Amino acid sequence: MATIAFILLCHKDPEAIIQQAQRLTAAGDCMAIHFDANAGAADYAKIRDALADNPRVTFAKRRIKCGWGEWSLVQATLNAVEAAVDAFPRATHFMMVSGDCMAIKSAEYAHEFLDADDCDYVESFDFFESDWIKTGMKDERLIYRHYLNERKHKRLFYWALETQRKLGLKRAIPEDLQIMIGSQWWCLRRRTIEWILDFIRKRPDVMRFFRTTWIPDETFFQTLVRHLVPEGEIRCRTLTFLMFSDYGMPVTFYNDHYDLLLSQDFLFARKISPEATELKERLGDLYSATGVRFKVSNEGRSLYKFLVGRGRIGRRFGQRFWETESTLGRERELLIVVCKKWHVAKRLLGFIKHHMDVPAIEYLFSEEDTLLPDLGGIQASLPKRMRHQRALMRMLFDYFNTNRLIICVDPANIELLRDFAGDRSVTRMLEVECEFSDDFLVGHAMRIGLAGEHTSPETWERLIPTIRYDIVYESDTIRDAEFENHTRLRQSASLDENAASLARFLSIPQDKAREILDADYLFSD
Structure with a gap:
């Protein structure tokens, strides 16, 4: 029977994190938590104290300050993964979740789902050939070095990028890697996680490369899984249901989305609104329930796209x-x-x-x-x-x-x-x-x-x-x-x-x- 070690990256709302950890471990699963070092020490202490008696919860040995688009997000994930591997030797699967995620299936269903197919779940599309990146930088993410955070130091970030472009300071991608891209919300088998940890110890050149790529949480695990695991054992999808608006912002789910979420072919969903208390309570009770049958129709994305697009006057693209x-x-x-x-x-x-x-x-x-x-x-x-x-x-x-x-x-x-x-x-x-x-x-x-x-x-x-x-x-x-x-x-x-x-x-x-x-x-x- 599958046992999931959840890798939780979070940075706020300690009360919600405590509840999430208690819910997800009540059915026999376990969790490793990385709480962003940017957050207050009092909040972190509150989480540790509340979960101190829970043997199914562990914490990353080293907390780091995380920034969107930075290597720090990958490093935080690796810190939590290493803690989970050491603390939970019987965990069969490792699954990334955030504080905004909630289960939309029962633990019973999730375990049966994972047992039914011996594989890894990770979106991994060819970086250069796919259209996964809709707007913004693409090749520049990889071929130039990024030391600054674009959101914190926007002018310096683009000055450094333009300087490298003018001076011709392109760098080579590691020759034996096919760079892949996809969602950061993966679910990997224990063997795959151990292969990744072994690989990064042996390949400092690859680590140096990814440390200065831009938004590496969308390429690091996606690339290494494809490099290390036979293609037939990879399902190019995420088990976390998420949608984005036309403006590239994550769609938020509310109380009246309960039935829609349960009918999707996923185990988790994000983002759940902090104000959706009724939805959180119902989904929280669901994870430990037994004997629940789910009717999966999986129309969520197409239904959302259809309903929000009604009555529009403007058009996105003009004629060429x-x-x-x-x-x-x-x-x-x-x-x-x-x-x-x-x-x-x-x-x-x-x-x-x-x-x-x-x-x-x-x-x-x-x-x-x-x-x-x-x-x-x-x-x-x-x-x-x-x-x-x-x-x-x-x-x-x-x-x-x-x-x-x-x-x-x-x-x-x-x-x-x-x-x-x-x-x-x-x-x-x-x-x-x-x-x-x-x-x-x-x-x-x-x-x-x-x-x-x-x-x-x-x-x-x-x-x-x-x-x-x-x-x-x-x-x-x-x-x-x-x-x-x-x-x-x-x-x-x-x-x-x-x-x-x-x-x-x-x-x-x-x-x-x-x-x-x-x-x-x-x-x-």
């Missing part, structure tokens, strides 16, 4: 200069079927292709596996297609040797529609308006990952009206854009009305359009 200066071609005509029900749009494309010789492609900007010709790799992935959307469309026109092309676009992709509508080519849009039952919206939410089989009824009560409003909002946004050559095909309209709209869209006689639409199952689900 080479996109605004390029064109599909003045003589070309791009026909766009805009529909939320993808199966209806695909069915309509099938009807059109049966009666007309016009190349038609389904949701190429929404579905990874859309059937596309080989265009030299530009079509290989959705991010590439979106980055080079006009170039991709020009190549498709050339490939099919045509001046008319039909594609399908989801109405949520309003920026794509605006881009194509602003091109010098002729762009026609046919918005297909469908009716949406609650059952369809439930299925839609599950298909796109907003919800799962175990999503609670309370969540559905909030989610279904939000999705319905979102669909209406997307349609209103398209109409407000006042696109030229925009027509609508409506499920509630008559065959003659829809035939007139399709005739305008395809520039064909209305009789021909009526023939295309002469099927009573176009809008069937």
Whole structure:
């Protein structure tokens, strides 16, 4: 049976730390604590006194002052790890937690989870190839030396960086290491921890390198685990559920997040609000409970992203200069079927292709596996297609040797529609308006990952009206854009009305359009 040694890095709120240590050790696990030396001696003494009689708690032998982005965070972790290895010889797993973390599963569940798979859990993505770093410095974290804290000495920090850049003082990365990056919230087996401690004793060159990297807590353990452990024994994920806002700030959880947290495929969550006393009490009781069954739907991140993004007006990125200066071609005509029900749009494309010789492609900007010709790799992935959307469309026109092309676009992709509508080519849009039952919206939410089989009824009560409003909002946004050559095909309209709209869209006689639409199952689900 797994026994977890929690590695707790903390710097405030001694009362909460005491409660956390008591809760997590009550079920047979243990804990090593590093309390930041920047904090007051009285707070540290309070923690030590309160936990002095708990044999499952130990403390790092040396406290150090920690600073965000500094090596000190890694050193503090290593100090606590060494204390845990010495004090708890029966610990099978070592798991990083902070004072803002709380368990969202029972100890019984956590132990069974860890016993089920003999592996290490750590996010570790290639530093240079991945897009894990969204903003700020990247290569500079490694190739230059960082002795100052960016938050405490901002001007000196960037002066030192710029001086090294001007003088060409780049340094080499240790040749035998592939630098990896990921979350600092890992869970490692005892064998892996012992390998890491042995490695750092033998490789002072690696230690010198990481001591002057910037934000090494996101690269040190991530790199060493990949270097020392066979790939098949690593799960590239964290067991701590955390989310970040659009501004790069951690999302905080409150009392009404209890059900959402329990349904995520993680053992812990951070950050829990200090004011969420009810949530803390319920999660605290949960860890020592037995016989609890968890229904994991794991929709937390997608649900949060969906709900907080409703009603936004601004956009994050503008067009690139080479996109605004390029064109599909003045003589070309791009026909766009805009529909939320993808199966209806695909069915309509099938009807059109049966009666007309016009190349038609389904949701190429929404579905990874859309059937596309080989265009030299530009079509290989959705991010590439979106980055080079006009170039991709020009190549498709050339490939099919045509001046008319039909594609399908989801109405949520309003920026794509605006881009194509602003091109010098002729762009026609046919918005297909469908009716949406609650059952369809439930299925839609599950298909796109907003919800799962175990999503609670309370969540559905909030989610279904939000999705319905979102669909209406997307349609209103398209109409407000006042696109030229925009027509609508409506499920509630008559065959003659829809035939007139399709005739305008395809520039064909209305009789021909009526023939295309002469099927009573176009809008069937």
